[in-house]
Amino acid sequence: MSDARDDKRRELRTYLIGYVGALVLTGAAFALVHWPVLASDTLFAIVLGLGLVQMVVQFRCFLHISLARSARDDLQLILFSALIVALMVGGTLVILFNLRERMM
Template sequence: MAAPPRLSKMPTSPQRRKSTIKGYLVGAVLALVLTAIPFGFVATRTLRPKQIFVAISIAAIIQVVVHLRYFLRLDLKPSSQNKSISLCFAAVVLFILFGGTLWIMFNLNYRK
């Protein structure tokens, strides 16, 4: 992999800047909604605890994707190959750490 050029790729034209701001706003609203949903479930207790747990997990995962898409502006276009590689690596590491933690903790739980 050759050293990439040093030019910054931040958007400069007014039009692109506008679309970026719009992206941030969409992201912020989505993030707020995805945060409000779990809090709402916990506060109102409309579901059983296990279902709330599942709902929180799903909202959290979607929230991660929202942050990556709208705040870090990641996409899967070939131009951002570096980003895709780091994202894949991060996914693998998170899988190891989350999966490992769940394995360890449930294993301890069974032995109690």
């Protein structure tokens, strides 16, 4: 009985850590953009880095994907899906920019 209760507490704690982490990372990105104190290139790099860290937090805390051997299949599936989406978006952008150049 207490083992199930401990698992529930551990899971709730993981969700709470993920929620707070996501809020902090999102708030930091919004604050950096709202009050620009850095050059735009540096600001872009920092916001991009915060976005990548937020992806790691989302994967770890909400999707429960870790680097353990049992979760590697899930991680490979997500990486493959991300590759397919990146190829589709990249191909679409290439076509759109090509059409834009032809129209100008």
